[in-house]
Amino acid sequence: MSLSTQYAEKQPDTGLKGKTIVVTGGSRGIGRSIAEKLGARGGNIAVNYRSSEGKATNVANRIEQDGGDAITVQGDVADFEAMQTMADHVHDEFGAVDVLVNNAGITMDHSFERMTPEEWDSVVDTNLTGVFNTTKAFYDDIKDADEGRIINISSLIGEQGNFGQANYAAAKAGVHGLTMTLAKELASTGATANCVSPGFTETDMFANVSEDIQENIRDDIPLSRFAQPEDIAALVRFLASEESGYITGQVLPVSGGQNL
Numbered sequence: 001m002s003l004s005t006q007y008a009e010k011q012p013d014t015g016l017k018g019k020t021i022v023v024t025g026g027s028r029g030i031g032r033s034i035a036e037k038l039g040a041r042g043g044n045i046a047v048n049y050r051s052s053e054g055k056a057t058n059v060a061n062r063i064e065q066d067g068g069d070a071i072t073v074q075g076d077v078a079d080f081e082a083m084q085t086m087a088d089h090v091h092d093e094f095g096a097v098d099v100l101v102n103n104a105g106i107t108m109d110h111s112f113e114r115m116t117p118e119e120w121d122s123v124v125d126t127n128l129t130g131v132f133n134t135t136k137a138f139y140d141d142i143k144d145a146d147e148g149r150i151i152n153i154s155s156l157i158g159e160q161g162n163f164g165q166a167n168y169a170a171a172k173a174g175v176h177g178l179t180m181t182l183a184k185e186l187a188s189t190g191a192t193a194n195c196v197s198p199g200f201t202e203t204d205m206f207a208n209v210s211e212d213i214q215e216n217i218r219d220d221i222p223l224s225r226f227a228q229p230e231d232i233a234a235l236v237r238f239l240a241s242e243e244s245g246y247i248t249g250q251v252l253p254v255s256g257g258q259n260l
Contacts (some may be wrong), residue, residue, distance in 0.1 A: 015147070015242035019049040020094040024077050024134055025104030027056035029203035030153060033229035034101055034236050035070070037065030041237065045070040046090045046097075048077070048104065069094075077104045077130030078122075087137040097141040098134035099240045100147040102131045104173075107205055109164045120167045127171035131178060148191030150242050151239050152179050153232070156255050157198045172197075176251050183249030192248035199255030201227040222257030 021038050025031040026047035036059060039045045040219035045063055047070055060070035070095050075086040090097060105127045108119040131152055135142075142148035157165055158172025175195060181195035200206060200217050206226070209217075218224060232254050239243055239252075253259040 003104075016099075016240060018044065018235075019098040019240075020044045020046070020090070020096065021099040021101065022046045022048060022073075022090060022097055022134075022138060022234075023101045023103055023238065024130070025050075025051040026101075027059055029205065030201060030229045030232050031101075031103040031199065032059050033067060033233035034103060034153075035059050036062055036066070036229070037233040037237050038099075038101075038240060039068035039070055040066050040242075042068065043099070043240075044068070044094045046086075046094065047072045048075060048086065050074070050076045050104070052170070053251075076193060077102075077134050078125040080133045080136070080215065083133045084138040090138075090235075096145065097138045098145045098147065099151065100135065100138050100142060101151045101153065101236060101240075102134055103153040104130055105153070105155075107168055107177070108217075109168070111164050112166045119235070123167035124171045127168065128174040128178070131175055135182065143189045144192050145191060147245060148186070148189065149240050149243050150179070150186070150193040151190070152180055152195045153192070153236075154179075154195045154197045154251065156197050156253060156259055159197065159251070159253075159259065165178060173184055179251065180249045187248065192239075192245065193246075194247060194249070195251045196232060196235055197251050197253045197259075198227055198232050199253065199258040203229060220258060221255070222260065225256060227254055227256060 021043040023035040026035040027049040047056045056072040063070035073086045075082040154175045155172040157169045161169045179195040
């Protein structure tokens, strides 16, 4: 028996086999890791993207190479009607959705003094209203599922704020409040809603931060390293599973202790 076979046999059954899962912003970074990890556990994955069609296709291909099933679905989460159309596409391919992962997000950083209304609106429209739009599109599915799950990807910045990110911090803080409200409203159906709050994570969005600033940030992290997308995906995998059924309305940090 090969090591890979032994490893596969030891993996716990997380109840994702045959579940239909939507991951917004699933073409790269944290979203890519989430989509691939959930796909590897048997989920039928709808990989949402806004403009990175090639990258989304690569993610779907990787999932299928690992034995899963995946499709790509284009749509801007900031567009309510686009999310309704995306939901129709997912339903046509996979049927009702069991797990929704709201991951799509953008940044447009400036100090509050220099921030324009357009920069404010763009970030809030994607990072907060986008969660509303996508959740509305799949809400009935989640409510009616045997083990419905909404998992919103937020940020430690939504709890602590950050210089130059008033729009981002406000949007992510809003996601926290929305998640807790959804948890209360869905509780009678048995569905859960939780929020994963990453600290600074090594993704494309973080790549342009200067080495000096990165070093200063790293010094504030008790575990002395930045998160990897796989760190966040591991928690999402658990929250998507049947094993997390008694956890709801929580904001769960993945920050190496930076939230302490």
